[in-house]
Amino acid sequence: MKLRFSRKTLCIPYAVFLVFFVIVPMLVILVYAFTDRNMGFSFGNFVKFFSDPTKLSTIVYSIVIALITTAVCLLIAYPVAYILARSKMKQKHVVLMLFVVPMWINFVLRVNAIREIFNWIGLLGEANYFNTVFGMVYDFLPFMILPLYTTLMKIDGSLYEAAADLGGSAFNGFMRVTLPLSLPGVMSGVTMVFLPSMTNYVVSDMLGNSMVTIVGKFIYEYFGSDWHMGSMVALILLIVVFISTWLTGGFQSEENVRGANL
Amino acid sequence: MNKKRIPSLALASLLLLPSLTALSGCGGKNAEIILRVYSWEEYIDNGGEGSYLYDTMLEEGLEPSEEDAPRILDDFEKWYEETYGTSIRVEYATFGTNEDMYNEIVLGNEYDLLCPSDYMIMKLAAENRIEPYDESFFDETDPNNYYVRNVSPYIRGVFENGTVNVTREEETETHKWSEYAAGYMWGTTGFVYNPEHVERDDLEELGWGVFTSDKFTNKITAKDNVRDTYFAALGLTYQDELLALDKAESGYNKTLTDIFNRTAEEYTDEVGETLLAMKENIYGFETDTGKQDMVSGKIWLNYAWSGDAVYALDEAEEKNDVYLEYFVPESGSNLWFDGWVLTKGVEERGTKQAAQAFVNFMSMPESAKRNSYFIGYTSVIAGEENEMLDYTDYLYGVEDEEEETDENFYDLSWFFNEEEAPVGIFADEEQRTRRQLYTQFSPADVMQRCAVMNYFDADTSERINELWSHVKSESLDAWAIVVICVSAAAIVLFVLYMKFGNKIDFFRRNPKKGYTLVRQAPIK
Numbered sequence: 001m002k003l004r005f006s007r008k009t010l011c012i013p014y015a016v017f018l019v020f021f022v023i024v025p026m027l028v029i030l031v032y033a034f035t036d037r038n039m040g041f042s043f044g045n046f047v048k049f050f051s052d053p054t055k056l057s058t059i060v061y062s063i064v065i066a067l068i069t070t071a072v073c074l075l076i077a078y079p080v081a082y083i084l085a086r087s088k089m090k091q092k093h094v095v096l097m098l099f100v101v102p103m104w105i106n107f108v109l110r111v112n113a114i115r116e117i118f119n120w121i122g123l124l125g126e127a128n129y130f131n132t133v134f135g136m137v138y139d140f141l142p143f144m145i146l147p148l149y150t151t152l153m154k155i156d157g158s159l160y161e162a163a164a165d166l167g168g169s170a171f172n173g174f175m176r177v178t179l180p181l182s183l184p185g186v187m188s189g190v191t192m193v194f195l196p197s198m199t200n201y202v203v204s205d206m207l208g209n210s211m212v213t214i215v216g217k218f219i220y221e222y223f224g225s226d227w228h229m230g231s232m233v234a235l236i237l238l239i240v241v242f243i244s245t246w247l248t249g250g251f252q253s254e255e256n257v258r259g260a261n262l
Numbered sequence: 263m264n265k266k267r268i269p270s271l272a273l274a275s276l277l278l279l280p281s282l283t284a285l286s287g288c289g290g291k292n293a294e295i296i297l298r299v300y301s302w303e304e305y306i307d308n309g310g311e312g313s314y315l316y317d318t319m320l321e322e323g324l325e326p327s328e329e330d331a332p333r334i335l336d337d338f339e340k341w342y343e344e345t346y347g348t349s350i351r352v353e354y355a356t357f358g359t360n361e362d363m364y365n366e367i368v369l370g371n372e373y374d375l376l377c378p379s380d381y382m383i384m385k386l387a388a389e390n391r392i393e394p395y396d397e398s399f400f401d402e403t404d405p406n407n408y409y410v411r412n413v414s415p416y417i418r419g420v421f422e423n424g425t426v427n428v429t430r431e432e433e434t435e436t437h438k439w440s441e442y443a444a445g446y447m448w449g450t451t452g453f454v455y456n457p458e459h460v461e462r463d464d465l466e467e468l469g470w471g472v473f474t475s476d477k478f479t480n481k482i483t484a485k486d487n488v489r490d491t492y493f494a495a496l497g498l499t500y501q502d503e504l505l506a507l508d509k510a511e512s513g514y515n516k517t518l519t520d521i522f523n524r525t526a527e528e529y530t531d532e533v534g535e536t537l538l539a540m541k542e543n544i545y546g547f548e549t550d551t552g553k554q555d556m557v558s559g560k561i562w563l564n565y566a567w568s569g570d571a572v573y574a575l576d577e578a579e580e581k582n583d584v585y586l587e588y589f590v591p592e593s594g595s596n597l598w599f600d601g602w603v604l605t606k607g608v609e610e611r612g613t614k615q616a617a618q619a620f621v622n623f624m625s626m627p628e629s630a631k632r633n634s635y636f637i638g639y640t641s642v643i644a645g646e647e648n649e650m651l652d653y654t655d656y657l658y659g660v661e662d663e664e665e666e667t668d669e670n671f672y673d674l675s676w677f678f679n680e681e682e683a684p685v686g687i688f689a690d691e692e693q694r695t696r697r698q699l700y701t702q703f704s705p706a707d708v709m710q711r712c713a714v715m716n717y718f719d720a721d722t723s724e725r726i727n728e729l730w731s732h733v734k735s736e737s738l739d740a741w742a743i744v745v746i747c748v749s750a751a752a753i754v755l756f757v758l759y760m761k762f763g764n765k766i767d768f769f770r771r772n773p774k775k776g777y778t779l780v781r782q783a784p785i786k
Contacts (some may be wrong), residue, residue: 037720054731057738060746115551119560125480125545209546210486213735221734224361225727247757 029238032231045232055218055233059240062198062215065129069136069197070144070190076137077144077189082178085152096149100142111135111206118207128208135203140196144189151185152178187248195241293339293351297616300363301377302600303356305447305639307334307632314635334632338623342616345406350616359487367391367605374613375620377446379600381489381717384426386603387442388717393604394441399618409444409625414644416677416709417445417599424714443601444621445642447634449568450597450704450712451490452590453482454552454575459562462589462696469505469591470497472563473540482563483555484540486547488730493596493715494565495536496522499529504593509710518594519713525722530729537733547734557582567598569639571701576638587696590708597712599642627653640702644678648685651678655687658699665690672699676706 036042049055080099084092102110114135118124123131155178163173199216210217215237222230307313309331316331335352342350355373357363360382367376367386378386386392400410421440428437453472455465459481468475472482473494484491497504500521507517524533545561552564553574566574571588578584602621608614623629627649630641634653644650651674660670666688675683693699704712718726738746 052728053740053743054728054735054737056743058731058735060738060743061736119555119558124560128546205486206551209483209551210548210734211541211546213731218731218735221727221731223365224359225723243754247754 026238029231029234032228033235034232035228037228045229048229049232049236058213058215058218059236061213063240065133065136065204065212065214066194066197068133069140070194072133072137073141073144073193074186074190077141077148078186081145081148081152081185085149085155096145099145102138103142107139108202110139111203114138115206124207125209128211131207132204132212132214135207136197136200139200139203140193143192143196147188147192148182148185151182155181190248191245194244198237198241293349295348295350295613295616296353297350297375297613297620298353298355298373299375299377299620300355300357300366300373303358305356305377305600305633305637306354307629307636309333309336312636314632317635334624334629337629338620341623342619346615346619352620372607372611373605374608374611375617376603376605377600378603380598380714383439383443383601383603384424385717387426387428387437387439390428390430391606392442393606393608393614394437395444395604395618396614399444399621406619406622408622412625412627412630412643412645412649413445414642414650414677415680417448417642420597420599420714421445421601439601443603444625445599445601446624447569447637447639448597448599448642449640449702450590450595450708451493451565451567452571452588452595452701454556454564454566454571454586454588456556456559456562457585457587457696462587465589466592469593470494470501473498473565474536474543476543478563479543480545481561482544482565483546483548483552483561484544484565486549488726489715490565490596491537491540491547492533492726492730493522495533495540496524496529497591497593497595498540499533499536500524501593504711509707515710515713518711522594522596522713523716525718525726527725530725534729534733537729541733553577556586557584559584568701568704569637572640572698573638575698575701588698588701589696590704590712592711594711594713595708597709597714599714601642648678651685651687654699654703658689658693658697658702659687660690670694673706674703676709677703 033045034041034043036044084096089095115124118131159177159181160173163177168176198214199219201214201217201220204210204212204214204217215233219230219233219237222233310316310328310333311331313331316326319326319330335354339350339352342348357366360378363376363378364382364385367373368391376386376392383392398404399407401407402410418440421443422438424439425436426439426442427434453465460478464475464477465472468477472478473484484494504518504521507514511517545555548555548564552561552566553570555561556564556574557578564574568588575586575588578586602617602624604614604617608617624633625643627643627645630643630645630650631653633639634641641650654674660666670688670690671684671686672689672694673684673686675685678685687699689699694705
């Protein structure tokens with residue numbers, strides 16, 4: 001057989017990557033989740049997870065923290081993206097940059113900086129949950145702004161004109177034209193903020209003085225002692241994430257959704 | 263077609279080129295032996311500014327350059343080649359927690375020499391994952407056996423008396439720690455505190471009670487790891503019992519050690535209550551932000567390992583002009599150590615001799631000074647001529663000869679040489695009772711009430727980790743969880759209905775009379 005170097009060949013590294021870094025690890029997690037210490041098949045971890053209020057509470061707390069973070073991010077990001085996308089300003093990419101530039105600085109450094117600021121204003125150690133949510137909003141805001149901005153930019157300006165021509169008020173136009181058309185951006189922004197804010201325990205450890213335990217920390221701690229329970233928690237988190245992504249339509253392969261995924 | 267292929271091929275080869283050269287660049291130095299060492303982050307002399315060699319040269323009025331203070335690993339490689347005539351290269355990797363290291367070893371990563379803590383040494387030994395040292399390693403007549411010749415008699419005693427049950431091929435034998443491990447650094451756990459806000463007398467009175475005292479609400483931190491904080495909770499729960507023990511009795515330390523190893527189910531409930539009470543009162547759990555928060559004044563008390571405490575005391579004074587002190591509770595505390603162990607298969611890989619030579623090199627008094635100076639921890643080395651005593655004197659002793667009075671004598675015989683007592687140095691009151699000297703070498707009576715905490719076997723570990731996760735997490739009431747689960751299910755069902763409702767006959771909305779249902783708007 002003649003070896004041909006075609007474009008398909010360029011896919012091989014990706015396929016290999018996919019198998020070794022996505023599929024195999026998932027299978028490993030699955031195996032560990034349903035085995036006990038002696039590697040025998042067991043539902044023990046599953047039963048233990050759902051019979052322990054501590055574990056369920058941690059999941060619930062993480063979801064609530066993630067929901068609040070996402071909501072606050074959306075509330076801040078939508079107006080920003082909307083104003084930027086609609087404005088006639090020449091240098092608007094500079095403004096956009098200002099929101100994105102912090103992402104270029106190391107994440108731990110940024111969290112440390114916020115920690116110092118909180119210490120300075122006296123919030124550190126006083127409001128652990130508030131601090132955690134604040135830190136997450138600060139960290140994940142660009143992930144919300146960017147997809148929103150891209151989607152809003154792509155909306156054809158004549159649609160607004162048509163809405164106005166047909167007698168729609170500004171509010172009506174927004175509700176019936178802008179909002180529905182920007183939904184794919186909202187969805188991809190939500191996915192990109194919601195998921196990491198359930199697991200990013202660096203923020204909760206640094207700003208919440210390790211007094212706030214989210215599910216990511218939980219998994220990390222279990223992997224210090226009991227891989228099987230750790231895998232079970234990871235698997236359950238995976239399922240929660242899968243369900244929420246599916247419900248919000250994250251798997252639709254419409255072009256505008258993909259376009260908004262950065 | 264051909265044209266298309268050329269640029270992509272060229273691009274691919276361009277991408278590969280630098281990686282190839284990088285790969286070949288790695289093995290630039292050809293050594294006959296490669297020794298793979300796996301130790302803690304920032305736990306070895308790294309040369310350059312701030313190292314022992316550099317700073318002593320500065321003090322002598324010389325102007326040292328970076329080359330005058332090489333990394334200790336470079337010196338080891340040179341020394342090994344000169345002594346044994348074989349070239350060697352050390353691959354030095356670091357870990358952040360014992361558990362990370364353990365996971366790496368279990369996954370089959372091949373290192374020759376590890377530097378775990380006490381309990382992890384026991385766990386690795388019990389699981390037959392480490393190799394005993396050769397008998398020749400303990401031969402004191404060999405001038406190159408620096409470890410046995412220089413190690414402190416106190417540490418030697420700890421290692422001789424500690425035992426671990428090793429299971430090998432279904433058979434369980436009891437072995438001494440000393441067969442498996444050679445010490446590196448050791449210390450106690452205690453509290454770094456800021457005397458501006460904290461009265462030493464309060465600490466003496468409260469002991470472990472500082473964690474729940476309203477005097478320090480929101481001003482004290484615990485460690486964000488289960489073992490250290492569980493230990494503190496044991497001290498707090500059984501403080502009265504510990505204080506009531508008779509110190510003069512011969513089994514005192516044994517009884518105390520048993521109390522600090524209470525992990526059976528009958529105790530964990532009680533200790534769990536204490537942990538929850540601690541959580542209510544403390545500022546937070548930390549792993550590495552303690553020093554920062556002490557300096558900024560956010561907290562007044564930081565539960566710390568003595569080595570970190572020395573570092574915090576030094577740094578806070580030098581860089582921030584903040585004066586800190588150290589305290590060990592009267593009722594007892596933790597004696598911990600980190601030691602070198604040889605991994606399984608080290609013999610087959612032909613690196614056992616080199617690994618033992620590495621331990622010996624690190625046990626030279628000169629190396630011990632360099633490492634200790636660099637990281638702030640106390641070395642297990644005393645020195646044949648008590649070199650480490652002179653070093654301690656150089657760091658913390660009084661400068662004025664007139665102050666060398668009986669009153670200022672700090673007895674260190676327990677560590678250096680019991681037989682030639684008294685062995686010690688002259689130091690001022692601060693150093694003797696609450697500063698670096700006290701932190702590095704606590705007085706004999708403090709050491710007498712220190713206990714090593716054993717490793718948790720699998721069942722205990724599971725139980726205590728469950729307890730820990732229960733302490734760390736907020737627990738919701740059962741009804742709250744039910745309400746949340748039900749509402750989550752309702753949301754899921756609602757979304758499903760919105761998505762697929764129309765596809766199921768049962769849910770299909772019937773068109774109003776007189777209208778026909780139009781699936782798709784007609785296009786004209």
